[in-house]
Amino acid sequence: MKFIFTADTHFGCKFINENADLRNRQLVMDFGRIADYADKSGIKYILLGGDMFDTPYPNENVKAAVYRVFESHSDIRFMAVCGNHDPLSMTDFYNNPPENLFVFPDSITKADMQDISVYGISLSDAFEAPDPWSGFCGDGKFITLSHGTLSGKGGFSLNPSSLAQTGAALSLLGHIHKTQSIFLPNGTRALYAGTPFGHGFDECGQKGFYVIDTDDFSYTYVNTDSKIYREYTADISSCSSIAQVMDILFKIKPQENEIARAVLVGKLKQPFDIDCDVLTEYIKESFIQIKDETTIDTDIFKSAGENTLEGKFVDILLHRLENAQQSERQQILDAIKEGVLAIRSSK
Numbered sequence: 001m002k003f004i005f006t007a008d009t010h011f012g013c014k015f016i017n018e019n020a021d022l023r024n025r026q027l028v029m030d031f032g033r034i035a036d037y038a039d040k041s042g043i044k045y046i047l048l049g050g051d052m053f054d055t056p057y058p059n060e061n062v063k064a065a066v067y068r069v070f071e072s073h074s075d076i077r078f079m080a081v082c083g084n085h086d087p088l089s090m091t092d093f094y095n096n097p098p099e100n101l102f103v104f105p106d107s108i109t110k111a112d113m114q115d116i117s118v119y120g121i122s123l124s125d126a127f128e129a130p131d132p133w134s135g136f137c138g139d140g141k142f143i144t145l146s147h148g149t150l151s152g153k154g155g156f157s158l159n160p161s162s163l164a165q166t167g168a169a170l171s172l173l174g175h176i177h178k179t180q181s182i183f184l185p186n187g188t189r190a191l192y193a194g195t196p197f198g199h200g201f202d203e204c205g206q207k208g209f210y211v212i213d214t215d216d217f218s219y220t221y222v223n224t225d226s227k228i229y230r231e232y233t234a235d236i237s238s239c240s241s242i243a244q245v246m247d248i249l250f251k252i253k254p255q256e257n258e259i260a261r262a263v264l265v266g267k268l269k270q271p272f273d274i275d276c277d278v279l280t281e282y283i284k285e286s287f288i289q290i291k292d293e294t295t296i297d298t299d300i301f302k303s304a305g306e307n308t309l310e311g312k313f314v315d316i317l318l319h320r321l322e323n324a325q326q327s328e329r330q331q332i333l334d335a336i337k338e339g340v341l342a343i344r345s346s347k
C-alpha cells in the first residue's frame with residue numbers, strides 16, 4: 001500500500017514583500033493538488049507531520065479554504081499531528097476538524113492505516129516538549145509520526161535512540177523544512193518530509209512530498225508545481241550608475257513559476273547610492289526584492305583612529321562590530337559603508 005507524507009505547510013503564513021492573502025490562497029490550492037495526486041494515483045492516506053497552520057489563529061478565509069480541501073477529497077483519510085506553530089490545545093481548527101481528518105491527541109495514540117498502524121502524538125501547548133518516545137514500545141508493523149528536532153530542541157526534543165527503540169519500521173517527522181533521511185542507531189530511518197512549497201527565500205528551490213510504500217518502506221519524492229523561490233546573483237562590479245545596474249537586471253528573466261529576488265554582488269570601484277526599494281519598484285515584473293551585498297573597492301576603514309568625523313564614526317561602529325552577533329554583522333558593515341559614503345560625499 002502507498003501513502004503520502006508531507007508536513008509544515010504553514011497556512012496563514014505572513015509573507016514579507018508579497019501579497020500574503022494571495023500567496024496563502026496559492027498554498028492551499030497547491031495542497032489541494034497534492035490530494036488530487038492521491039486521488040489520481042489511488043492513494044487513500046495522507047499523513048501530515050505538523051505545522052499545517054503557521055499560527056493557532058489563522059484568519060477565517062484561510063481556515064475555510066483548508067477545510068474545503070479536506071471536504072472535496074472525501075475518499076482520502078488524512079492523519080495529522082500538531083506542531084509548535086499550531087499546538088493542539090490552542091488551535092481552534094482541530095476542535096472541529098473535517099470528517100476525514102484524524103488529529104492525533106497529545107498522548108501517544110495508535111491509528112490504523114489498512115495494513116499498517118501509525119503511532120502519533122501532537123504537541124499540546126508548548127513550543128518545546130521533552131522526548132515523548134522515550135521508553136515507548138509499539139506493537140506489530142508500525143510507523144511513528146511526530147513534530148520535532150532530532151538531537152536538538154524545537155517542537156519535541158527527539159532522541160535517535162528512543163525513536164529506534166519504539167520498534168517502528170519508519171519514523172516520520174515534521175518541523176525541519178528541508179527533506180532529510182537519517183539513519184537511526186538500529187538501521188531504520190527517520191524521514192523529515194520538509195515543506196511541500198517554499199514560503200520565502202530561506203526556502204529556495206523545488207519542493208515536493210513523499211510517496212511511501214508500506215511493503216518495503218521505499219519512497220519516492222514527487223515535485224509539487226508550486227511557485228519556486230529563486231535567488232539570482234548579479235555581479236555589478238563594472239557598474240558606476242543605477243542605470244547600468246538596471247541594464248544588467250533587465251537581462252535576467254526569471255521563469256514564470258518563480259518568485260525571484262536579485263542579489264547584487266561585486267566590488268564597486270566607484271561607490272554610488274543603491275536604493276534597493278526604488279530599484280525594486282522599477283523592476284518588480286522580474287524581482288520582488290533586491291538585496292545589495294556589494295562591497296566597495298576603496299577602504300572604508302582607512303580613517304579609523306583619526307580625529308575627524310569619519311574617523312570617529314568608523315571607530316564607534318568598529319567597536320560595535322567587535323561585540324556583534326553573527327546576525328548583526330552585515331547590518332553594521334552596511335551602516336559603516338553608507339555612513340562613510342555620506343560623510344565623504346558631503347565634503
Ligand SMILES: [Mn+2]
Pocket residue numbers: 051083084085147155174175176
Ligand atoms: Mn515546527
